Amino acid sequence: MKEKIKARVMDSRKIKRAFNRMATEITERNRDLNNLVIIGIRTRGVHIAKRIANLIKEYDNIDVPVGILDITLYRDDFSELEDKHIVKKTEINFSIENKNVLLVDDVLFTGRTIRAAMDSLIDLGRPKTIQLLVFIDRGHKELPIRADYTGKSLPTSRREQVKVKLKEIDKKDEVLITEPGGIE
Amino acid sequence: MSFKKKHLLGIQPLTKSEILTILNTAESLKEISKREVKKVPVLRGKTIINLFFEPSTRTRSSFELAAKRLSADISSFSKTTSSAVKGETLKDTVLNLEAMQTDALIIRHSASGTPHFLSTFCQSHVINAGDGTHEHPTQALLDAFTIREAKKRLKGLKVVIVGDILHSRVARSNVFLLKKMGAQVLLVGPPALVPPEMSQLGAEIDHDMDRAVKKADVIMMLRIQMERQQKNYFPSIREYRQLYSLTPKRFETAHKKAIIMHPGPINRDVEISTHLADSIKSVILKQVENGIAIRMAVLYLLLGGKERDFTD
Numbered sequence: 089m090k091e092k093i094k095a096r097v098m099d100s101r102k103i104k105r106a107f108n109r110m111a112t113e114i115t116e117r118n119r120d121l122n123n124l125v126i127i128g129i130r131t132r133g134v135h136i137a138k139r140i141a142n143l144i145k146e147y148d149n150i151d152v153p154v155g156i157l158d159i160t161l162y163r164d165d166f167s168e169l170e171d172k173h174i175v176k177k178t179e180i181n182f183s184i185e186n187k188n189v190l191l192v193d194d195v196l197f198t199g200r201t202i203r204a205a206m207d208s209l210i211d212l213g214r215p216k217t218i219q220l221l222v223f224i225d226r227g228h229k230e231l232p233i234r235a236d237y238t239g240k241s242l243p244t245s246r247r248e249q250v251k252v253k254l255k256e257i258d259k260k261d262e263v264l265i266t267e268p269g270g271i272e
Numbered sequence: 273m274s275f276k277k278k279h280l281l282g283i284q285p286l287t288k289s290e291i292l293t294i295l296n297t298a299e300s301l302k303e304i305s306k307r308e309v310k311k312v313p314v315l316r317g318k319t320i321i322n323l324f325f326e327p328s329t330r331t332r333s334s335f336e337l338a339a340k341r342l343s344a345d346i347s348s349f350s351k352t353t354s355s356a357v358k359g360e361t362l363k364d365t366v367l368n369l370e371a372m373q374t375d376a377l378i379i380r381h382s383a384s385g386t387p388h389f390l391s392t393f394c395q396s397h398v399i400n401a402g403d404g405t406h407e408h409p410t411q412a413l414l415d416a417f418t419i420r421e422a423k424k425r426l427k428g429l430k431v432v433i434v435g436d437i438l439h440s441r442v443a444r445s446n447v448f449l450l451k452k453m454g455a456q457v458l459l460v461g462p463p464a465l466v467p468p469e470m471s472q473l474g475a476e477i478d479h480d481m482d483r484a485v486k487k488a489d490v491i492m493m494l495r496i497q498m499e500r501q502q503k504n505y506f507p508s509i510r511e512y513r514q515l516y517s518l519t520p521k522r523f524e525t526a527h528k529k530a531i532i533m534h535p536g537p538i539n540r541d542v543e544i545s546t547h548l549a550d551s552i553k554s555v556i557l558k559q560v561e562n563g564i565a566i567r568m569a570v571l572y573l574l575l576g577g578k579e580r581d582f583t584d
Binding site: 095158161162174175176177179180208211212213266 | 293296297299301302303307308309311312313314572582
């Protein structure tokens, strides 16, 4: 389906500033950074997680482990989207037992992805805490889930889509609001 | 890369891309069996029945564990303890089981074509766990997965399959799969067990083991099926062993990094020397380990999500 771009909400400069701010908030709130692990939800959450880890390394010279979570097997709606049918690897090569886990995703929408991610994490061990970082919080939550760190809160209509584009996969850093439109 | 088949009846009806989807899905699922809690909720609420009309250790428990690791409910049934011994027909047995709201039936039967027959009237997904001398698709898939894991590819490899090809559903499924993936397959054994018409499967044939093993990348040994040897396909076990057993001396002539496979159960020192079966060149137990991941992938791809439109 065709889609039209309604607005370019953030450019690479604003995105960089948001990353710096969130990394600072994380280091302030987590006194014991050695007990912190970061887990990114496939696909874009992984790249955001890696950037956060790099910034923490820059600020505090601590290597925070980064893991990758695929939540396909925990979804409650996966049959509705063909792409979601494909299971990819979960790669968490460290124990999350008693750790402070920072869960990372690109967009917080209904909250169902985060619900699935938390179920999956709890099957892998018993973390001390789970904190949530999302780059965009766009509203319309269907579950009692909120983010601890947010790049930007962006009120949207349900019809709209929010696209977080990242250099690592999209060649460019930007956040767009798009809307289905035009004829197929 | 989606999967739209309702049943897994064999390798022959699968496309190359469907085979790749199964292999790649299995690769993602393999990690689950290494967790402390070896379970994910994706098939919660699905009911599966294992219908085994022939003996089996590996395949049956592998399917059971695969189903359980995906949170499905599975119940196993074997011929000797069922009403089949009271003379109930297969169709009646299956219809009765389906009346208990099953989602999938996994069937092993000595008659070739039984899974196809079931698929003509079953509402449930039908999975072939070995039918007569026809196919054993999940075995070929786990073999391919194991080869790919060891060799990083399938295309262009020289795979030698040795033994009772005539009666082997494992060999047949493997030939179909390996040919689709671009490997070269050589079938080896005594003429009575590797008749010339086997070449119609698309594989080459050789009756000289020493010649065949040279430069092989993968050597797959098959079990001499003692239960099917009444017809005297070869003069004696002793002679068979001399001509076709995989011995260290023969194995030396294969490719330096060649791997040894066997679908099990093995007859030690008949088709394969004990020394080789237990050597680091052998991936026999890896095959068993990977069997779980493959069967999880098959169950997930057939049963996962809501009912879809199937192409078969």
